[in-house]
Every structure is written in C-alpha cells, then in structure tokens.
Amino acid sequence: MTPTLPSRTPSAPARPGRAPLTPRTWLALAGWLAIAFVAAAVGSIASVQAPQFYAQLTQPAWAPPAWLFGPVWSALYAMMGIAAWLAWREPAGALRRRALWLFAVQLALNALWSWLFFQWHQGAWALADIGLLWCCVAATLVAFWRLRPLAGALLAPYLAWITFAAALNFTVWRLNPQLLG
Template sequence: MAHISAGKQGLGLLGWLLASVVTAGIGGLASVNAAGFYGQLVQPAWAPPAWLFGPAWTVLFLLMAVAAWLVWRQNGFRGAATAFKFYAAQLVANALWSWLFFAWHLGGLAMAEVIVLWLLIAATLVTFWRIHRLAALLLVPYLAWVSFAAALNFTLWRLNPAALG
C-alpha cells in the first residue's frame, strides 16, 4: 500500500471527483435537450422516466470517483497504470455516448459505442478487483446501469429509426 498523507488523500479524492464532474459535464453538454428528445421517442413500457437519469448518474459518478480513489490510495498511479488506463478510457467513452445519442441522434453508432463502454467498464472492474476489492464492487452498479442503458439504447434505436437513423 502506497503511503499517502491525509492531506494528499483528501486532494486525491477531490481530483477523482473532479474527473467525474468533468466527464458528467461533457456528457451533460450533449444532453441539454435530452429530456425533450427522449420524451418524443417511442419507448418500451420498461423505459424509465427522463427525471431518473440525472440522480442515477450522479450516484454512479460518485461511486466511480470513490472507486478510483481507493485504487489510487492503495497503489498510486504507477502501481495501477493498467487499471487507470482502462478507467480513463471508460470516462472518455462515457462522455462520448451522450453526444452520439442525444446530440447527434446516431442510435446505431451509440449502440456500438455503449458496447465498447461496457467492455471498458468490465476491464476496469477486473483490474480494480486485483488491487482493491471494494473499489471493484463500487463499479458493479455502474456496469449494471450501462447494461440496462445498452438494452434501452438498442430498443429505442429499433423503435425510432427516423429519429435515431
């Protein structure tokens, strides 16, 4: 376990939270009109209401930041380089999906990208598991939500070919 002072640990947590906020913000820019667009789509009966996405993602981004912080505290950047490469890649993929689906209305490309996102989250979870089990477990709700989101993405894409060509 890397020795990190309490002050640096606090700054580290703030850094991981900032990474989550930046990622959420980039995705949020693409989602400014998401509720209206989402509400106009033909939806399956199991689709959640638009208001649920904000709170769900807030919790997930918080869990992601804490998970990364735990791994960083345990091994630092150098000791967890592969894990953090996967983590960074999934953050990029996370932000990109909102642009593909909500801003550019590219349902098929968003579907392909959400599969890549799912694989990156799974790889992050596995690499975190090897370092810090609790950190990996904190990513399980994220992987579950993205699994649900992938099913919803696919269904919305199929039900709305004109809107999500």
C-alpha cells in the same frame, strides 16, 4: 475471560504500501471526483435538449422516467470517483497504471455516448459505443478489484446500469429509426 480484538488506529493503512490518509490523500479524492464529474459535464453539454428529444421517442413500457437518469448518474459518477481514488491509493505499478488508464478510457466513452445519442441522434453508433463502454467498464472493474476489491465493487452498479442502458439504447433505436438514424 472475554477475548479482546486488537484495535487499529484510524490513520494506519489497512495493507502495507497503501497511502495513509493525509490532507493530500483527501485532496486526491476531490480530484478523482472532479475528474468523474468533468466527464459527466462533457456528456451533459450534449444532453441539454435531451428531455425534449427523449419525450419524442417511442419507448418500451419498461423505460424509466426521464427524471430518474440524473440522480442515478450522479450516484454512479460519485462511486466511479471514489473507486478510482481507492485504486490510486494502492502501490504504484503496472496494474495500477493499467487500471487508471482503463478508467480514463471508459470515462471518455461514457461522455461520447451522450453526444452520439442525444446531440447527433446516431442510435447505432451510440449502441456500438455503449458496447465498447461495457467492455471497458468490465475490464476496469476487474483491474480495480485486483488492486482493492472495494474499488471494483463500487463499479458493479455502474456495469449493471450500463447493461440496462444498452438494452434500452437498442430498443429505442429500433423503435425510432426515423429519429435515430
């Protein structure tokens, strides 16, 4: 006799209290993705001249090519939006409120970095911003993980990329004091 595993209906929530998948829930996913990509758009406004500016900078040998940033950031913003949606689907409470507040703060810091670095050419301020961003993303990851581990895990590549970007920011700033204040 072969044991059978119990089946789960696709619409049943995995845990009590989690919002079921309804049209409203899917609309919320679109909303969270839109929020993440609005932050990307705010940052990209400051980055209109980024390719020309980036090409002028002395860069370390390990710096990625400029074309790589767009696809990487697009994937990261999509994962951020999905992570926020997963956290939002959890039961309301202080932890969820704090997690989503941290998410909003990190989005603002993320958008600010492009203005500091590409528009205003302030390497030291951009480095300070990315340090705060790193702390805020780490806190958001932990808060999301406590709500739903998958939501936290979706932020891990973002935190890794920011760690790399901080090292790159520091190195490029030190190599280009005449262009980055």
